[in-house]
Amino acid sequence: MIVTRSWLNEFIDLSGVSDEKLYETFNAIGLEVDSMEKIEIDPKVVVGKILSCEKHPDADKLNVCKIDVGSGIRQIVCGAANVVDAEYVAVATIGTVLPGDFEIKHAKLRGVESEGMVCASSELGLPETGKGIMILDESIGELEIGKPFGAYPCIADTIIELELTANRGDCLSIYGVARDLSAALNIEMKPFEYKQEERMKLGIARKMDLHTSGEMDADLRYKLATLQHVHSSFLIKLRLAMVKAEADNPLAEILAYATHTTGVILRMYDCASFCSPEEEKVVVSVEAHAEGIIHVHANGKHISIVGVSQSEESKPTVNSREVLIEASYIHPDLLAEAVVNEKIETDDLYYKTSRGSNSDLGFGLGYLAYLMEHNTEVECYEGSMDVEVEREHEKVLVDADEISDIVGMEIELSKIAVVLQKLGFDVTAMNDHQLATKVPLFRHDIKNIQDIAEEIVRIVGINNIPSKPLVFSEKKRLNETSSRYSAKKDLRNRAVGVGFYENISYVFSEKEVLERYGFETTDEALALANPIAEELNTLRSTLLVNMLQAIKRNVSYSKKSIPLFEIGAVFDAERTQTEKIGFVFAGQAERESVTNAGKPPVIDFASFVGKLGGVIGHFDLVPCTFENGLIHPYQSADIVIDGKVCGFVSKLHPSVQEHYDIPVTFIAEIDFDVLMPKHINAKPISKFQGVYKDLSVVIDKNIRYYEVAKVLNGLDLPLLKESYPVDIYTDEKLGENKSLTIRFFIQSMEKTLEESDIEHVMDAIMRALQENFGAELR
Amino acid sequence: MENLEVKIVQADSLEALEKVRIELFGKKGLLAAEFAKMKDIPGPEKKAFAQGLNEKKAALQQAFDARYEVLKAEAVEEMLKAEELDVSLYGTLAQKGALHPVMETMDKIIDYFVALNFSVETGGMIEDDFHNFEALNLPKYHPARDMQDTFYFKDGGLLRTHTSPVQIRTMLKEKPPIRMIAPGTVFRRDYDVTHTPMFHQVEGLVVDEKGKVSFANLKAILTDFLQYMFGDVDVRFRPSFFPFTEPSAEVDISCIFCGGEGCRVCSHTGWIEILGCGIVDPNVFKAVDYEDVSGYAFGLGVERIAMLMHQIPDLRSLFEGDIRLLEQFR
The missing domain is CATH 3.30.930.10 (Bira Bifunctional Protein; Domain 2)
Structure with missing residues (x-):
């Protein structure tokens, strides 16, 4: 919503209020100032009167004017075509500096002396009012020759753009904003008084019939008028340009101006569009179609839906001679709900009606009539044809104590009463602490005591409310979510400690890409209905695809080592949300340095798995059971924690690596739930020395270590504390076999080991390996 | 005997000093030989001879210990120096990542x-x-x-x-x-x-x-x-x-x-x-x-x-x- 200072001044005297004060006040009462621009015009730009205007002898498009600028008569050459229609104009005299540091000097144009410039609005820093120069008229005030143009308050105006919140439809007009200011600044509103001269004594009933059918939700008021010489004033054009509401013909300009001023929804219909000259009467029929949806027909032709739209043919033009004028009000909630439900197309005015327009139809029509009378030859039929709806005003009982509780400071009832009255409420005192209030229709957003409290807070001044800490009952508020959160934080810090960067990617992915790599996607019936882009058209079921994108970007930023992790939500086909942690590591395993002569090793399975362990702690690796297109079939594993498969680790499939054009990459994705910290009880520690023993056996090449480990872990040998592989060896001599060296740690809780104890353990191990794998001692 | 102290002071390594130690204090060393002379010294002079010899030995031991400390310190320094690194080469090796x-x-x-x-x-x-x-x-x-x-x-x-x-x-x-x-x-x-x-x-x-x-x-x-x-x-x-x-x-x-x-x-x-x-x-x-x-x-x-x-x-x-x-x- 854009307002101007001088326009507001029509309804509230702002002469004692500085621009700074206005700015502060608007922000303080919740009408946030988006921008504020003060128009400043060099005092050497003055009102001039064109005494004569002749064609330039040597240039078709130029005119030579003699202009009285108060201090004398100047000869000025003017290039604008419309100068021939002008009498009063704004003249930049010699020495004027225009915006852009453009100084007006004596000049010779095609051999003719020119002492100044006739100005177009944009040349003075004003918004553009139309083609050519400004043709001034008395709408800006009495035109005094030689008077600085900027001395007119409506010219050197302040333009203020307000960002209105969705509930403040009442401030979608100059009048509404003035009313809010009146309460905030404690300045009385200037009454708008206008007595329409009824020049035509013919009553409207002679010329018009009005029929209604169905349950009426809208207030409507119709007038009929005949027009001649329609034109709108310079001020109307200028102000509409200032508030960015320009219209394309004088009638539309007048309508737009009246609506912007009063907030009343006004429409005009060209009678010729529905009523042939032979027809004697304009017959308007108003039909309620559904709750909130009211269609208007004139002489059988559909001309509008109240508050929503108007048929193109019925809009008046410069040639319209007889017009039907309509003012309307409909409750915004009713209308908005109906329009959404019935999916009806809407026009520009709907923005105002859906947010709450001014229900004072008399004011709107009166203001329009006042404008028309000043700008056109208009004759109105006497009286109007009305549809009126009985409306219940919202009533709120206001208790001063309750308001004080909500706000947190003592507010007197009398203060509340004054504020509400200024805001247009009907207020009656019930007793010394309560008021009965009737909410005006234009504040349809106010329904209860807290809405009233908001009004009080706005006007009393939110910054005048003290800060008071809340005393709150003590209670343990650590819950499962807090534990999960702190576990996550630990995990993230560990990941950072081993060199990973935390990544955040969108929860969206590209369906086609997920499918290509064999990941699930949301079922069609549950799919995203309005994705924002093709590459974000479904919910991700893996973190990894988006993380590969991040690798690709980093490669393009010349990064050679790209370790990323992400904890985030993924969704299965049924859209069930779970949380995963993903790791990717691409390129160099470490930084280039003197220790690796500038040629660091590329990340490999062992070092990637080592880094994972540094983050998520102990896990076992068994052959991979996961299936997707990212997995390398021969360098991949299930991650097993506490006997449960909870994710996978793999080298990125070389074809995917090639597709993304990235260096060697390792990936892992793990269910976050299994990483929650577990309770651990300590085991007793032996006081006796233990021994390490190595055993080298020859076994089938295809036996995987996890199979060996399974057998070893299954042995009932209390002295065997630990076993792990330390060497693997193959050569031609071994053929289809390999040599595997395992290291064992043997220790007793009760005594120092004797050689025979150790032998007993090692024999049992060897036996088990022989039985299960046909292993032979090497 | 006078140039014995010079020998100690002139030893330029722990190994050289060890040789001097054996020459002087060893079982077949010079001091042992001097002490062996005791049995040929007549009774009344024996005490004075022994006292003189003990003082001489203590002085030599002191000189030896002092020299040993110096040479030992030099040796440690040399060993340390051999392990010298340009530490400023390694400041940028940190592998830490970062939280978002x-x-x-x-x-x-x-x-x-x-x-x-x-x-x-x-x-x-x-x-x-x-x-x-x-x-x-x-x-x-x-x-x-x-x-x-x-x-x-x-x-x-x-x-x-x-x-x-x-x-x-x-x-x-x-x-x-x-x-x-x-x-x-x-x-x-x-x-x-x-x-x-x-x-x-x-x-x-x-x-x-x-x-x-x-x-x-x-x-x-x-x-x-x-x-x-x-x-x-x-x-x-x-x-x-x-x-x-x-x-x-x-x-x-x-x-x-x-x-x-x-x-x-x-x-x-x-x-x-x-x-x-x-x-x-x-x-x-x-x-x-x-x-x-x-x-x-x-x-x-x-x-x-x-x-x-x-x-x-x-x-x-x-x-x-x-x-x-x-x-x-x-």
């Missing part, structure tokens, strides 16, 4: 409220119309729904546009008093320089008996919170509108870049908009069947705060895993 500034900011926010004994609550990202809109006093036709361009699913589900549904779910699950924050990921269908389709919010809610929770309480906690986050800033409240709170306010801090003088970041106003808040609307309590309660709520955008705190210029870069940005936070 948005997540780290979220942590900082959560830490504050947990310290004040707020519980932490979460909810799913996929919501329904009731929890995301209706229960929050945002009926279908409400114009404020325009402010929240929503991602919908074909079955009518939606991606939550704010973390407020967590408030509703918590209130439906628990009885007042409530004191909670809900950090989380939210979605709006918007993508340009200042909007991403996904971002993060932290929402707060406090509910207690009717008449107990006031706007003044909200001012107290948010002023303290913003000064914890941004240091010594001024905090300003401006009336605003949110469907789920009434009265509502937007909260600004004095511009941290220009100190309130006016600059490009604050659009020359001296203030930066930072969060929204208000007293919970009675319709919200009605939707969850709470009676005779009062409460406040607030919500803030984590990305915005992180960008301000760390002077990050580009919102979209936060979602690209850009190591050039992340490595600055190591």
Whole structure:
């Protein structure tokens, strides 16, 4: 919503209020100032009167004017075509500096002396009012020759753009904003008084019939008028340009101006569009179609839906001679709900009606009539044809104590009463602490005591409310979510400690890409209905695809080592949300340095798995059971924690690596739930020395270590504390076999080991390996 | 005997000194030979001879010990020197990664409220119309729904546009008093320089008996919170509108870049908009069947705060895993 200072001044005297004060006040009462621009015009730009205007002898498009600028008569050459229609104009005299540091000097144009410039609005820093120069008229005030143009308050105006919140439809007009200011600044509103001269004594009933059918939700008021010489004033054009509401013909300009001023929804219909000259009467029929949806027909032709739209043919033009004028009000909630439900197309005015327009139809029509009378030859039929709806005003009982509780400071009832009255409420005192209030229709957003409290807070001044800490009952508020959160934080810090960067990617992915790599996607019936882009058209079921994108970007930023992790939500086909942690590591395993002569090793399975362990702690690796297109079939594993498969680790499939054009990459994705910290009880520690023993056996090449480990872990040998592989060896001599060296740690809780104890353990191990794998001692 | 001391002093290595030691103090050494002469010395002179010899031995031992200390120190120094490194070559080898500034900011926010004994609550990202809109006093036709361009699913589900549904779910699950924050990921269908389709919010809610929770309480906690986050800033409240709170306010801090003088970041106003808040609307309590309660709520955008705190210029870069940005936070 854009307002101007001088326009507001029509309804509230702002002469004692500085621009700074206005700015502060608007922000303080919740009408946030988006921008504020003060128009400043060099005092050497003055009102001039064109005494004569002749064609330039040597240039078709130029005119030579003699202009009285108060201090004398100047000869000025003017290039604008419309100068021939002008009498009063704004003249930049010699020495004027225009915006852009453009100084007006004596000049010779095609051999003719020119002492100044006739100005177009944009040349003075004003918004553009139309083609050519400004043709001034008395709408800006009495035109005094030689008077600085900027001395007119409506010219050197302040333009203020307000960002209105969705509930403040009442401030979608100059009048509404003035009313809010009146309460905030404690300045009385200037009454708008206008007595329409009824020049035509013919009553409207002679010329018009009005029929209604169905349950009426809208207030409507119709007038009929005949027009001649329609034109709108310079001020109307200028102000509409200032508030960015320009219209394309004088009638539309007048309508737009009246609506912007009063907030009343006004429409005009060209009678010729529905009523042939032979027809004697304009017959308007108003039909309620559904709750909130009211269609208007004139002489059988559909001309509008109240508050929503108007048929193109019925809009008046410069040639319209007889017009039907309509003012309307409909409750915004009713209308908005109906329009959404019935999916009806809407026009520009709907923005105002859906947010709450001014229900004072008399004011709107009166203001329009006042404008028309000043700008056109208009004759109105006497009286109007009305549809009126009985409306219940919202009533709120206001208790001063309750308001004080909500706000947190003592507010007197009398203060509340004054504020509400200024805001247009009907207020009656019930007793010394309560008021009965009737909410005006234009504040349809106010329904209860807290809405009233908001009004009080706005006007009393939110910054005048003290800060008071809340005393709150003590209670343990650590819950499962807090534990999960702190576990996550630990995990993230560990990941950072081993060199990973935390990544955040969108929860969206590209369906086609997920499918290509064999990941699930949301079922069609549950799919995203309005994705924002093709590459974000479904919910991700893996973190990894988006993380590969991040690798690709980093490669393009010349990064050679790209370790990323992400904890985030993924969704299965049924859209069930779970949380995963993903790791990717691409390129160099470490930084280039003197220790690796500038040629660091590329990340490999062992070092990637080592880094994972540094983050998520102990896990076992068994052959991979996961299936997707990212997995390398021969360098991949299930991650097993506490006997449960909870994710996978793999080298990125070389074809995917090639597709993304990235260096060697390792990936892992793990269910976050299994990483929650577990309770651990300590085991007793032996006081006796233990021994390490190595055993080298020859076994089938295809036996995987996890199979060996399974057998070893299954042995009932209390002295065997630990076993792990330390060497693997193959050569031609071994053929289809390999040599595997395992290291064992043997220790007793009760005594120092004797050689025979150790032998007993090692024999049992060897036996088990022989039985299960046909292993032979090497 | 006189040149013996010279021999000790002239020994230039521990090995040479060891040779001297054997020559002098060894079983077949010079001193032993001298002491052997004792048996040929007549009785009365024996004592004087022995005394002289002992003094000589002590002097030699002292000279030897002193020389040994010197040579030993030299040897250690040499050994150390052999291990010398240009340590300045290795300062850049650190392998630490970095937390994401948005997540780290979220942590900082959560830490504050947990310290004040707020519980932490979460909810799913996929919501329904009731929890995301209706229960929050945002009926279908409400114009404020325009402010929240929503991602919908074909079955009518939606991606939550704010973390407020967590408030509703918590209130439906628990009885007042409530004191909670809900950090989380939210979605709006918007993508340009200042909007991403996904971002993060932290929402707060406090509910207690009717008449107990006031706007003044909200001012107290948010002023303290913003000064914890941004240091010594001024905090300003401006009336605003949110469907789920009434009265509502937007909260600004004095511009941290220009100190309130006016600059490009604050659009020359001296203030930066930072969060929204208000007293919970009675319709919200009605939707969850709470009676005779009062409460406040607030919500803030984590990305915005992180960008301000760390002077990050580009919102979209936060979602690209850009190591050039992340490595600055190591």
